[in-house]
Amino acid sequence: MLNIGCHLSSAKGYLNMGKTALSIGANTFQYFTRNPRGSRAKAVNPADIAALVSFAQEHQFATLLAHAPYTLNACAADEGLREFARNAMQEDLATMDLLPGNLYNFHPGNHVKQGSEKGIERIAETLNQILRPDQKTTVLLETMSGKGTEVGRSFEELRAILDRVTLSDLMGVCIxxxxxxxxxxxxxxxxxxxxxxxxxxxxxxxxxxxxLNDSQNPIGSHKDRHARIGEGYIGLDALVRIINHPLLCHLPFILETPNETEGHAKEIELLRGLYLG
Known part of the structure:
Protein backbone atom coordinates (compact mmCIF):
# COMPACT_ATOMS: atom_id res chain seq x y z
CA MET A 1 0.00 0.00 0.00
CA LEU A 2 1.16 3.52 -0.76
CA ASN A 3 1.47 5.41 2.52
CA ILE A 4 0.49 8.91 1.54
CA GLY A 5 -1.09 11.99 3.06
CA CYS A 6 -0.86 15.75 3.13
CA HIS A 7 -0.46 18.63 5.54
CA LEU A 8 -3.60 19.22 7.60
CA SER A 9 -4.62 21.99 9.98
CA SER A 10 -4.61 21.03 13.65
CA ALA A 11 -7.04 23.85 14.52
CA LYS A 12 -10.00 21.48 14.94
CA GLY A 13 -8.13 18.84 16.87
CA TYR A 14 -6.20 15.62 16.45
CA LEU A 15 -9.08 13.20 15.84
CA ASN A 16 -10.53 15.57 13.25
CA MET A 17 -7.24 15.44 11.33
CA GLY A 18 -7.42 11.66 11.27
CA LYS A 19 -10.99 11.73 9.98
CA THR A 20 -10.13 14.33 7.35
CA ALA A 21 -7.16 12.26 6.17
CA LEU A 22 -9.33 9.16 5.83
CA SER A 23 -11.99 11.09 3.92
CA ILE A 24 -9.50 12.12 1.19
CA GLY A 25 -7.95 8.68 0.77
CA ALA A 26 -4.90 9.32 2.96
CA ASN A 27 -3.48 6.95 5.54
CA THR A 28 -1.07 9.41 7.15
CA PHE A 29 -0.75 13.17 7.52
CA GLN A 30 1.45 16.02 8.71
CA TYR A 31 0.48 18.86 11.03
CA PHE A 32 2.13 21.85 12.71
CA THR A 33 2.67 21.48 16.45
CA ARG A 34 1.87 25.19 16.88
CA ASN A 35 1.27 28.28 14.75
CA PRO A 36 3.85 27.94 11.95
CA ARG A 37 4.59 31.68 12.04
CA GLY A 38 4.15 32.13 15.78
CA SER A 39 5.32 30.75 19.08
CA ARG A 40 2.46 29.53 21.22
CA ALA A 41 1.07 26.00 21.16
CA LYS A 42 -2.57 25.23 21.91
CA ALA A 43 -3.31 23.58 25.24
CA VAL A 44 -2.90 19.81 24.98
CA ASN A 45 -6.03 17.67 25.11
CA PRO A 46 -4.81 14.17 26.01
CA ALA A 47 -8.25 12.64 25.34
CA ASP A 48 -8.27 14.02 21.79
CA ILE A 49 -4.77 12.68 21.15
CA ALA A 50 -5.73 9.28 22.57
CA ALA A 51 -8.76 9.24 20.27
CA LEU A 52 -6.49 9.85 17.28
CA VAL A 53 -4.13 7.07 18.37
CA SER A 54 -7.08 4.65 18.54
CA PHE A 55 -8.49 5.88 15.21
CA ALA A 56 -5.11 5.56 13.47
CA GLN A 57 -4.69 2.02 14.76
CA GLU A 58 -8.22 1.05 13.72
CA HIS A 59 -7.69 2.32 10.17
CA GLN A 60 -4.09 1.08 9.88
CA PHE A 61 -2.53 4.47 9.41
CA ALA A 62 1.15 4.74 8.61
CA THR A 63 3.55 6.81 10.72
CA LEU A 64 2.37 10.38 11.38
CA LEU A 65 4.54 13.49 11.06
CA ALA A 66 4.51 16.55 13.29
CA HIS A 67 6.27 19.67 11.97
CA ALA A 68 7.92 22.33 14.11
CA PRO A 69 7.07 26.00 13.38
CA TYR A 70 9.02 27.92 10.77
CA THR A 71 9.92 30.50 13.41
CA LEU A 72 12.15 27.97 15.15
CA ASN A 73 15.84 28.65 14.48
CA ALA A 74 18.08 26.30 16.43
CA CYS A 75 21.24 28.01 15.16
CA ALA A 76 20.30 31.66 15.61
CA ALA A 77 23.05 34.00 16.75
CA ASP A 78 20.68 35.47 19.34
CA GLU A 79 20.51 33.37 22.51
CA GLY A 80 16.88 34.35 23.05
CA LEU A 81 15.91 32.81 19.72
CA ARG A 82 17.85 29.66 20.49
CA GLU A 83 16.13 29.50 23.87
CA PHE A 84 12.75 29.69 22.13
CA ALA A 85 13.80 26.84 19.85
CA ARG A 86 14.85 24.71 22.82
CA ASN A 87 11.68 25.41 24.77
CA ALA A 88 9.38 24.85 21.80
CA MET A 89 11.04 21.58 20.86
CA GLN A 90 10.97 20.33 24.44
CA GLU A 91 7.26 21.15 24.73
CA ASP A 92 6.52 19.55 21.37
CA LEU A 93 8.40 16.36 22.21
CA ALA A 94 6.58 16.08 25.53
CA THR A 95 3.29 16.23 23.63
CA MET A 96 4.59 13.76 21.05
CA ASP A 97 5.09 11.22 23.84
CA LEU A 98 1.29 10.91 23.76
CA LEU A 99 1.66 9.84 20.08
CA PRO A 100 4.38 7.22 20.56
CA GLY A 101 6.35 5.95 17.59
CA ASN A 102 5.72 8.91 15.33
CA LEU A 103 8.01 11.59 13.86
CA TYR A 104 8.89 15.23 14.58
CA ASN A 105 10.42 17.22 11.74
CA PHE A 106 12.15 20.61 11.79
CA HIS A 107 14.08 22.89 9.47
CA PRO A 108 17.68 22.98 10.76
CA GLY A 109 17.79 26.77 10.70
CA ASN A 110 19.59 29.80 9.24
CA HIS A 111 23.09 30.65 10.39
CA VAL A 112 22.65 34.34 9.36
CA LYS A 113 26.29 35.37 8.71
CA GLN A 114 27.76 33.08 11.38
CA GLY A 115 28.83 30.56 8.74
CA SER A 116 27.52 27.04 8.16
CA GLU A 117 30.05 25.45 10.51
CA LYS A 118 28.89 27.59 13.45
CA GLY A 119 25.30 26.92 12.47
CA ILE A 120 25.92 23.18 12.49
CA GLU A 121 27.52 23.39 15.94
CA ARG A 122 24.61 25.37 17.35
CA ILE A 123 21.97 22.99 15.93
CA ALA A 124 23.74 19.98 17.42
CA GLU A 125 24.09 21.84 20.72
CA THR A 126 20.33 22.47 20.76
CA LEU A 127 19.57 18.83 20.00
CA ASN A 128 21.92 17.65 22.73
CA GLN A 129 20.04 19.84 25.18
CA ILE A 130 16.51 18.68 24.29
CA LEU A 131 16.78 14.99 23.33
CA ARG A 132 15.91 12.49 26.08
CA PRO A 133 16.92 8.81 26.13
CA ASP A 134 13.35 7.80 27.05
CA GLN A 135 11.50 9.85 24.42
CA LYS A 136 9.13 8.02 22.09
CA THR A 137 9.63 10.17 19.00
CA THR A 138 12.26 10.24 16.26
CA VAL A 139 13.41 13.79 15.43
CA LEU A 140 14.06 14.55 11.78
CA LEU A 141 16.34 17.04 10.05
CA GLU A 142 14.79 18.22 6.79
CA THR A 143 16.82 18.63 3.61
CA MET A 144 16.80 22.28 2.55
CA SER A 145 17.00 24.10 -0.77
CA GLY A 146 19.95 26.32 0.16
CA LYS A 147 17.99 29.58 0.14
CA GLY A 148 19.83 32.37 1.91
CA THR A 149 21.85 31.07 4.84
CA GLU A 150 19.93 27.83 5.35
CA VAL A 151 21.81 24.99 6.99
CA GLY A 152 21.05 21.55 5.55
CA ARG A 153 21.50 22.39 1.87
CA SER A 154 23.65 19.29 1.38
CA PHE A 155 23.73 15.75 2.68
CA GLU A 156 27.16 16.53 4.12
CA GLU A 157 25.79 19.35 6.29
CA LEU A 158 23.10 17.08 7.71
CA ARG A 159 25.71 14.40 8.37
CA ALA A 160 27.85 16.95 10.21
CA ILE A 161 24.94 17.71 12.53
CA LEU A 162 24.19 14.03 13.16
CA ASP A 163 27.85 13.36 13.96
CA ARG A 164 27.69 15.92 16.77
CA VAL A 165 24.47 14.62 18.38
CA THR A 166 25.06 12.36 21.36
CA LEU A 167 21.70 10.54 21.16
CA SER A 168 21.91 10.21 17.39
CA ASP A 169 19.86 6.99 17.42
CA LEU A 170 16.87 9.25 18.05
CA MET A 171 17.57 11.20 14.85
CA GLY A 172 16.53 10.73 11.25
CA VAL A 173 16.11 12.69 8.01
CA CYS A 174 13.17 13.92 5.94
CA ILE A 175 13.86 14.38 2.24
CA LEU A 212 6.57 14.81 -2.04
CA ASN A 213 6.44 18.12 -3.89
CA ASP A 214 7.05 19.40 -7.39
CA SER A 215 9.17 22.53 -7.86
CA GLN A 216 8.29 25.84 -9.50
CA ASN A 217 11.95 26.40 -10.33
CA PRO A 218 14.67 24.49 -12.22
CA ILE A 219 17.31 22.36 -10.57
CA GLY A 220 19.88 24.22 -8.49
CA SER A 221 17.75 27.37 -8.19
CA HIS A 222 17.85 27.47 -4.36
CA LYS A 223 14.35 29.00 -4.35
CA ASP A 224 12.10 26.60 -2.36
CA ARG A 225 8.86 27.20 -4.25
CA HIS A 226 6.63 24.13 -4.16
CA ALA A 227 4.42 23.20 -7.12
CA ARG A 228 1.50 20.82 -7.48
CA ILE A 229 2.30 17.26 -8.51
CA GLY A 230 3.18 17.16 -12.21
CA GLU A 231 3.02 20.95 -12.65
CA GLY A 232 6.67 21.81 -12.01
CA TYR A 233 10.21 21.14 -13.16
CA ILE A 234 10.42 17.75 -11.44
CA GLY A 235 7.36 16.43 -13.24
CA LEU A 236 4.92 13.59 -12.70
CA ASP A 237 7.10 10.83 -14.18
CA ALA A 238 9.99 11.52 -11.80
CA LEU A 239 7.71 11.72 -8.76
CA VAL A 240 6.07 8.42 -9.73
CA ARG A 241 9.52 6.84 -9.96
CA ILE A 242 10.16 8.05 -6.42
CA ILE A 243 7.03 6.49 -4.88
CA ASN A 244 7.74 3.22 -6.72
CA HIS A 245 11.48 3.05 -6.04
CA PRO A 246 12.32 -0.14 -4.10
CA LEU A 247 14.41 1.81 -1.58
CA LEU A 248 11.65 4.36 -0.96
CA CYS A 249 8.24 2.80 -1.61
CA HIS A 250 7.73 1.70 2.01
CA LEU A 251 8.11 5.22 3.43
CA PRO A 252 5.34 7.70 4.30
CA PHE A 253 4.93 10.37 1.61
CA ILE A 254 3.55 13.77 2.65
CA LEU A 255 2.24 16.28 0.12
CA GLU A 256 3.04 19.93 0.83
CA THR A 257 1.77 21.13 -2.53
CA PRO A 258 -0.10 24.46 -2.84
CA ASN A 259 -3.58 22.93 -2.66
CA GLU A 260 -6.71 22.94 -0.56
CA THR A 261 -8.06 19.62 0.76
CA GLU A 262 -9.92 18.84 -2.48
CA GLY A 263 -6.77 19.31 -4.52
CA HIS A 264 -4.79 17.05 -2.20
CA ALA A 265 -7.50 14.40 -2.51
CA LYS A 266 -7.07 14.46 -6.30
CA GLU A 267 -3.28 14.19 -6.02
CA ILE A 268 -3.59 11.27 -3.61
CA GLU A 269 -5.99 9.50 -5.97
CA LEU A 270 -3.64 10.13 -8.91
CA LEU A 271 -0.57 8.79 -7.13
CA ARG A 272 -2.39 5.77 -5.71
CA GLY A 273 -3.40 4.89 -9.27
CA LEU A 274 0.25 5.05 -10.40
CA TYR A 275 1.69 3.10 -7.47
CA LEU A 276 2.84 -0.37 -8.50
CA GLY A 277 3.35 -1.94 -5.06
Whole structure:
Protein backbone atom coordinates (compact mmCIF):
# COMPACT_ATOMS: atom_id res chain seq x y z
CA MET A 1 0.00 0.00 0.00
CA LEU A 2 1.16 3.52 -0.76
CA ASN A 3 1.47 5.41 2.52
CA ILE A 4 0.49 8.91 1.54
CA GLY A 5 -1.09 11.99 3.06
CA CYS A 6 -0.86 15.75 3.13
CA HIS A 7 -0.46 18.63 5.54
CA LEU A 8 -3.60 19.22 7.60
CA SER A 9 -4.62 21.99 9.98
CA SER A 10 -4.61 21.03 13.65
CA ALA A 11 -7.04 23.85 14.52
CA LYS A 12 -10.00 21.48 14.94
CA GLY A 13 -8.13 18.84 16.87
CA TYR A 14 -6.20 15.62 16.45
CA LEU A 15 -9.08 13.20 15.84
CA ASN A 16 -10.53 15.57 13.25
CA MET A 17 -7.24 15.44 11.33
CA GLY A 18 -7.42 11.66 11.27
CA LYS A 19 -10.99 11.73 9.98
CA THR A 20 -10.13 14.33 7.35
CA ALA A 21 -7.16 12.26 6.17
CA LEU A 22 -9.33 9.16 5.83
CA SER A 23 -11.99 11.09 3.92
CA ILE A 24 -9.50 12.12 1.19
CA GLY A 25 -7.95 8.68 0.77
CA ALA A 26 -4.90 9.32 2.96
CA ASN A 27 -3.48 6.95 5.54
CA THR A 28 -1.07 9.41 7.15
CA PHE A 29 -0.75 13.17 7.52
CA GLN A 30 1.45 16.02 8.71
CA TYR A 31 0.48 18.86 11.03
CA PHE A 32 2.13 21.85 12.71
CA THR A 33 2.67 21.48 16.45
CA ARG A 34 1.87 25.19 16.88
CA ASN A 35 1.27 28.28 14.75
CA PRO A 36 3.85 27.94 11.95
CA ARG A 37 4.59 31.68 12.04
CA GLY A 38 4.15 32.13 15.78
CA SER A 39 5.32 30.75 19.08
CA ARG A 40 2.46 29.53 21.22
CA ALA A 41 1.07 26.00 21.16
CA LYS A 42 -2.57 25.23 21.91
CA ALA A 43 -3.31 23.58 25.24
CA VAL A 44 -2.90 19.81 24.98
CA ASN A 45 -6.03 17.67 25.11
CA PRO A 46 -4.81 14.17 26.01
CA ALA A 47 -8.25 12.64 25.34
CA ASP A 48 -8.27 14.02 21.79
CA ILE A 49 -4.77 12.68 21.15
CA ALA A 50 -5.73 9.28 22.57
CA ALA A 51 -8.76 9.24 20.27
CA LEU A 52 -6.49 9.85 17.28
CA VAL A 53 -4.13 7.07 18.37
CA SER A 54 -7.08 4.65 18.54
CA PHE A 55 -8.49 5.88 15.21
CA ALA A 56 -5.11 5.56 13.47
CA GLN A 57 -4.69 2.02 14.76
CA GLU A 58 -8.22 1.05 13.72
CA HIS A 59 -7.69 2.32 10.17
CA GLN A 60 -4.09 1.08 9.88
CA PHE A 61 -2.53 4.47 9.41
CA ALA A 62 1.15 4.74 8.61
CA THR A 63 3.55 6.81 10.72
CA LEU A 64 2.37 10.38 11.38
CA LEU A 65 4.54 13.49 11.06
CA ALA A 66 4.51 16.55 13.29
CA HIS A 67 6.27 19.67 11.97
CA ALA A 68 7.92 22.33 14.11
CA PRO A 69 7.07 26.00 13.38
CA TYR A 70 9.02 27.92 10.77
CA THR A 71 9.92 30.50 13.41
CA LEU A 72 12.15 27.97 15.15
CA ASN A 73 15.84 28.65 14.48
CA ALA A 74 18.08 26.30 16.43
CA CYS A 75 21.24 28.01 15.16
CA ALA A 76 20.30 31.66 15.61
CA ALA A 77 23.05 34.00 16.75
CA ASP A 78 20.68 35.47 19.34
CA GLU A 79 20.51 33.37 22.51
CA GLY A 80 16.88 34.35 23.05
CA LEU A 81 15.91 32.81 19.72
CA ARG A 82 17.85 29.66 20.49
CA GLU A 83 16.13 29.50 23.87
CA PHE A 84 12.75 29.69 22.13
CA ALA A 85 13.80 26.84 19.85
CA ARG A 86 14.85 24.71 22.82
CA ASN A 87 11.68 25.41 24.77
CA ALA A 88 9.38 24.85 21.80
CA MET A 89 11.04 21.58 20.86
CA GLN A 90 10.97 20.33 24.44
CA GLU A 91 7.26 21.15 24.73
CA ASP A 92 6.52 19.55 21.37
CA LEU A 93 8.40 16.36 22.21
CA ALA A 94 6.58 16.08 25.53
CA THR A 95 3.29 16.23 23.63
CA MET A 96 4.59 13.76 21.05
CA ASP A 97 5.09 11.22 23.84
CA LEU A 98 1.29 10.91 23.76
CA LEU A 99 1.66 9.84 20.08
CA PRO A 100 4.38 7.22 20.56
CA GLY A 101 6.35 5.95 17.59
CA ASN A 102 5.72 8.91 15.33
CA LEU A 103 8.01 11.59 13.86
CA TYR A 104 8.89 15.23 14.58
CA ASN A 105 10.42 17.22 11.74
CA PHE A 106 12.15 20.61 11.79
CA HIS A 107 14.08 22.89 9.47
CA PRO A 108 17.68 22.98 10.76
CA GLY A 109 17.79 26.77 10.70
CA ASN A 110 19.59 29.80 9.24
CA HIS A 111 23.09 30.65 10.39
CA VAL A 112 22.65 34.34 9.36
CA LYS A 113 26.29 35.37 8.71
CA GLN A 114 27.76 33.08 11.38
CA GLY A 115 28.83 30.56 8.74
CA SER A 116 27.52 27.04 8.16
CA GLU A 117 30.05 25.45 10.51
CA LYS A 118 28.89 27.59 13.45
CA GLY A 119 25.30 26.92 12.47
CA ILE A 120 25.92 23.18 12.49
CA GLU A 121 27.52 23.39 15.94
CA ARG A 122 24.61 25.37 17.35
CA ILE A 123 21.97 22.99 15.93
CA ALA A 124 23.74 19.98 17.42
CA GLU A 125 24.09 21.84 20.72
CA THR A 126 20.33 22.47 20.76
CA LEU A 127 19.57 18.83 20.00
CA ASN A 128 21.92 17.65 22.73
CA GLN A 129 20.04 19.84 25.18
CA ILE A 130 16.51 18.68 24.29
CA LEU A 131 16.78 14.99 23.33
CA ARG A 132 15.91 12.49 26.08
CA PRO A 133 16.92 8.81 26.13
CA ASP A 134 13.35 7.80 27.05
CA GLN A 135 11.50 9.85 24.42
CA LYS A 136 9.13 8.02 22.09
CA THR A 137 9.63 10.17 19.00
CA THR A 138 12.26 10.24 16.26
CA VAL A 139 13.41 13.79 15.43
CA LEU A 140 14.06 14.55 11.78
CA LEU A 141 16.34 17.04 10.05
CA GLU A 142 14.79 18.22 6.79
CA THR A 143 16.82 18.63 3.61
CA MET A 144 16.80 22.28 2.55
CA SER A 145 17.00 24.10 -0.77
CA GLY A 146 19.95 26.32 0.16
CA LYS A 147 17.99 29.58 0.14
CA GLY A 148 19.83 32.37 1.91
CA THR A 149 21.85 31.07 4.84
CA GLU A 150 19.93 27.83 5.35
CA VAL A 151 21.81 24.99 6.99
CA GLY A 152 21.05 21.55 5.55
CA ARG A 153 21.50 22.39 1.87
CA SER A 154 23.65 19.29 1.38
CA PHE A 155 23.73 15.75 2.68
CA GLU A 156 27.16 16.53 4.12
CA GLU A 157 25.79 19.35 6.29
CA LEU A 158 23.10 17.08 7.71
CA ARG A 159 25.71 14.40 8.37
CA ALA A 160 27.85 16.95 10.21
CA ILE A 161 24.94 17.71 12.53
CA LEU A 162 24.19 14.03 13.16
CA ASP A 163 27.85 13.36 13.96
CA ARG A 164 27.69 15.92 16.77
CA VAL A 165 24.47 14.62 18.38
CA THR A 166 25.06 12.36 21.36
CA LEU A 167 21.70 10.54 21.16
CA SER A 168 21.91 10.21 17.39
CA ASP A 169 19.86 6.99 17.42
CA LEU A 170 16.87 9.25 18.05
CA MET A 171 17.57 11.20 14.85
CA GLY A 172 16.53 10.73 11.25
CA VAL A 173 16.11 12.69 8.01
CA CYS A 174 13.17 13.92 5.94
CA ILE A 175 13.86 14.38 2.24
CA UNK A 176 11.83 17.13 0.58
CA UNK A 177 11.82 16.52 -3.18
CA UNK A 178 11.42 20.20 -4.05
CA UNK A 179 14.18 21.18 -1.65
CA UNK A 180 16.81 18.70 -2.80
CA UNK A 181 16.00 19.39 -6.47
CA UNK A 182 16.36 23.13 -5.84
CA UNK A 183 19.60 22.38 -3.94
CA UNK A 184 21.03 20.75 -7.07
CA UNK A 185 20.36 17.01 -6.61
CA UNK A 186 19.13 15.58 -9.92
CA UNK A 187 16.28 13.33 -8.81
CA UNK A 188 14.77 13.59 -12.31
CA UNK A 189 17.61 12.08 -14.34
CA UNK A 190 19.72 10.35 -11.68
CA UNK A 191 17.53 9.24 -8.78
CA UNK A 192 19.65 6.15 -8.17
CA UNK A 193 22.80 8.26 -8.04
CA UNK A 194 21.24 10.68 -5.55
CA UNK A 195 20.09 7.81 -3.33
CA UNK A 196 23.53 6.22 -3.50
CA UNK A 197 25.08 9.52 -2.42
CA UNK A 198 22.56 9.86 0.42
CA UNK A 199 23.34 6.34 1.57
CA UNK A 200 27.10 6.91 1.47
CA UNK A 201 26.93 10.22 3.33
CA UNK A 202 24.02 9.75 5.75
CA UNK A 203 22.72 6.19 5.41
CA UNK A 204 19.33 5.19 4.02
CA UNK A 205 18.39 3.78 7.42
CA UNK A 206 18.13 7.42 8.57
CA UNK A 207 15.53 8.28 5.92
CA UNK A 208 12.11 8.17 7.62
CA UNK A 209 9.71 10.19 5.45
CA UNK A 210 9.51 12.07 2.15
CA UNK A 211 7.85 15.41 1.49
CA LEU A 212 6.57 14.81 -2.04
CA ASN A 213 6.44 18.12 -3.89
CA ASP A 214 7.05 19.40 -7.39
CA SER A 215 9.17 22.53 -7.86
CA GLN A 216 8.29 25.84 -9.50
CA ASN A 217 11.95 26.40 -10.33
CA PRO A 218 14.67 24.49 -12.22
CA ILE A 219 17.31 22.36 -10.57
CA GLY A 220 19.88 24.22 -8.49
CA SER A 221 17.75 27.37 -8.19
CA HIS A 222 17.85 27.47 -4.36
CA LYS A 223 14.35 29.00 -4.35
CA ASP A 224 12.10 26.60 -2.36
CA ARG A 225 8.86 27.20 -4.25
CA HIS A 226 6.63 24.13 -4.16
CA ALA A 227 4.42 23.20 -7.12
CA ARG A 228 1.50 20.82 -7.48
CA ILE A 229 2.30 17.26 -8.51
CA GLY A 230 3.18 17.16 -12.21
CA GLU A 231 3.02 20.95 -12.65
CA GLY A 232 6.67 21.81 -12.01
CA TYR A 233 10.21 21.14 -13.16
CA ILE A 234 10.42 17.75 -11.44
CA GLY A 235 7.36 16.43 -13.24
CA LEU A 236 4.92 13.59 -12.70
CA ASP A 237 7.10 10.83 -14.18
CA ALA A 238 9.99 11.52 -11.80
CA LEU A 239 7.71 11.72 -8.76
CA VAL A 240 6.07 8.42 -9.73
CA ARG A 241 9.52 6.84 -9.96
CA ILE A 242 10.16 8.05 -6.42
CA ILE A 243 7.03 6.49 -4.88
CA ASN A 244 7.74 3.22 -6.72
CA HIS A 245 11.48 3.05 -6.04
CA PRO A 246 12.32 -0.14 -4.10
CA LEU A 247 14.41 1.81 -1.58
CA LEU A 248 11.65 4.36 -0.96
CA CYS A 249 8.24 2.80 -1.61
CA HIS A 250 7.73 1.70 2.01
CA LEU A 251 8.11 5.22 3.43
CA PRO A 252 5.34 7.70 4.30
CA PHE A 253 4.93 10.37 1.61
CA ILE A 254 3.55 13.77 2.65
CA LEU A 255 2.24 16.28 0.12
CA GLU A 256 3.04 19.93 0.83
CA THR A 257 1.77 21.13 -2.53
CA PRO A 258 -0.10 24.46 -2.84
CA ASN A 259 -3.58 22.93 -2.66
CA GLU A 260 -6.71 22.94 -0.56
CA THR A 261 -8.06 19.62 0.76
CA GLU A 262 -9.92 18.84 -2.48
CA GLY A 263 -6.77 19.31 -4.52
CA HIS A 264 -4.79 17.05 -2.20
CA ALA A 265 -7.50 14.40 -2.51
CA LYS A 266 -7.07 14.46 -6.30
CA GLU A 267 -3.28 14.19 -6.02
CA ILE A 268 -3.59 11.27 -3.61
CA GLU A 269 -5.99 9.50 -5.97
CA LEU A 270 -3.64 10.13 -8.91
CA LEU A 271 -0.57 8.79 -7.13
CA ARG A 272 -2.39 5.77 -5.71
CA GLY A 273 -3.40 4.89 -9.27
CA LEU A 274 0.25 5.05 -10.40
CA TYR A 275 1.69 3.10 -7.47
CA LEU A 276 2.84 -0.37 -8.50
CA GLY A 277 3.35 -1.94 -5.06
Missing amino acids: DTCHIFDAGYDIVNDLDGVLKQFDQVIGLDRLKVIH
